Amino acid sequence: MKRPSTRGRIAAALVAAGLLLGACSFEEDPAAGPGGGGDSSFSIAIGIDLDTLDPAGQTTTTVQNVVDYVVETLVEERDGEVVGVLAESYEVSPDGRTIDLTLRQGVTFHDGTPFNADAVVFNLQRITDPNLRVPLGAPFEVMESVEATGEHSVRIVLSQPSPIFMKALTLTTAGMISPASVEAEGNTYDNYQHPVGTGPYTFTSYTAGQSLTVTKYPQYWGEQPFYETVEFRIVPEAATRESLLLAGQVDMIILPPVADLRALQDNPDVNVILGESDRSIYIALDTLDPLLSDVRVRQALNYAVDKQAIVDNVLFGAGKVMDAPMSSALFGYCSTGSYPYDPDRARQLLAEAGAEGATLELITPSGRYVQDQQATEAIAGYLREVGLNVTVGTSDWGAYLGRVNAPHSEDTVDMHLLGWAPAILDADQQMQMFRSATHPPTGLGTAFYTNPRVEELLAQADTEVNEEVRGQLYCDASRIIWEEAPWIFLWTQSFPVVHSVDVTGISTTPTEKFDALYARPAAS
């Protein structure tokens, strides 16, 4: 067998490598110039890959944000009011059980299908179909029937009055997709990957793990957006998103590294939006635990922690200390009280309860919420200051959820950190956490808190159609909950968005979404 000389082969390999490297490093990069401006393309760096594009199937705000470019809802919430989008107007009957929708006329889906009453009926039936996985579908389960009462009018009948139902219709979950599209573009009814809606942009392409692009829909019924295309780039590392923005390779990013917030705020090339969010971060206390069932111990834990210092130094300002068991962005919020930092008071309460030197286990997720693990370490430090013996643990989200969502009989942990952001800006979803009906494994009442008076107030609020009365009911319940401290009330987290100063028209919503649909170049 004749073999080529070794030298010849090595030389060939070197030449090949040289060519490859040369090709890589000397090619000019046309797209690396500053983004935005007049090039009619807008790019946004997001942190997670898109697991689904089905409005009914999604569970995360980032996916909602993307889907919202393509798919619209019947109504939206603006300054606390539910106003029409695809429904021009709506009317709720005095008993709160019948809703009549009048639809916008002359709207077509991106595939040419007319938007009409049949499309609405199709979509509302789809999100209540028990055979379809609709993770955020709970608020729609009160729908008893939905029927077309004309070409452009729909009647929804509820099994009981539901004050939050109209707000639920603002959720991306209730987005209107073209009925024809569930059998086109490779979609099926229960595996919907190519969304077709009525929105200002049409879905163009998705490259797994990399990016998603949408393109302007010329026949859009409403105001045309500025940019021809919008690209969402999937960049899981926060520091890399920040670099992309600083290098001018994207126009906007969400969730920069919080440690860099101050440097970004000082940077004249970018704007930082510290969006208010309705996500409350708290440490749920196991109120069925012999030690923690004593309200004095729970109050002591609240007094022991200097929350403002943690927000300032660990969260770098990306949060606001809570003064109620819910965010101020929710309907039903009222400023309820405060637990000022008072270690002496904490020690005294612990002494009264005979809980000095008690041993408590505290667990936290890692990387799910802003500085979650770091904040937990700081909290544990404060609790040790008042003489408690606190151990801190963490695990990945799947295992964590398994632990905190287990029934109380199964090794319930003393204290665990969680964050909760109601998708509907209403106390209803927040208050679920203080009801016995949602004690794990059924729901997220992971503090196992029960109070008969609170149950009563919340049950009344469930069906109260008078908004003023309903707000007061939540406020009353809040005061009891605050006093009884089933949680260490921490802070509501901020939702940071950073964009180039070359673009404008960007804001955030309290549901941790960005609103950049009508972003445009800044006037220069």
Added chain:
Amino acid sequence: MRGTTAHIVRTLLLSLITLFGVSVLIFLMLRVLPGDPARVLAGLDASAEQVERIRAELGLDRPLVSQYWSFLTGLLQGDLGTSARTSRPVALEIAARMPATLTLAAVSTLIGAVAGIAAGVVAAVRRGTVVDHLISSVAVMGISMPVYWLGLLLILLFAVTLGWLPAAGADEPTSIVLPAATLGAFSTALVSRMTRASMLEVLGQDYIRTAQAKGAPPRTVIVKHGLRNAFIPVLTVISLQFGALLGGAVLTETVFGWPGIGRLLVDSINARDFPVVQGLVLVYALLFVLLNVFVDVLYVVVDPRIRY
């Protein structure tokens, strides 16, 4: 050559048993992992009925043996199942990300092989000199520096400060430069150390002295008599490194937003997406088996004395 062919066939047959073992192991490991996939998928506020429904939908309410049987029979028909998280076919999820992983692994291994061998040979030949010490120190740095950190530094320099290269993504031809350089730095360091050690051993052999004594030019002595005989351990290191990269370089992929299978694996483990994790691990095992066979053949090509 007949011995080699028989060896390959034997290895491939044996690897079927390996793959079967891997399939059982990964199947069981996933099921003892804490965390309920149905609960993770359903979300924090799902009702018990919703969770139950998803569990049934994923088939997780069936006995383990029956679940494994479906997995195995699907596998034999070339069906890896459907992702629990995205509802897309597992094979498609993997296929969409495999090219990115293969490209990155190949380019960074090439960088590591070429630069590493060159540096290692120079260090060995100039043993004890400043050049040797310099190369060795840089190599130690290259091995010790976390890829995560090096990656961010490279982004800061080449994307933010100089503006020459994309900071992340894979949509431009130049996108691969930074991630490949990051991974390549590690490989280069590893390969250069192995080359140096192996070369030093060979250069001390009698036949090298003989070659020098009979007046062969130094370059011939180093490359033909030296490197060729020192090449087997180097080849082993390169192939192991390439094999490791085939599994996806999770940190590098994360830092550079590179759409490879490493990130898919981590995302899928976090979401307890059993079908995707199973599929990925099996594909990876298969690739590793094939790579081993390929390297066995390469050994014979490099050193014809090797017989199986």
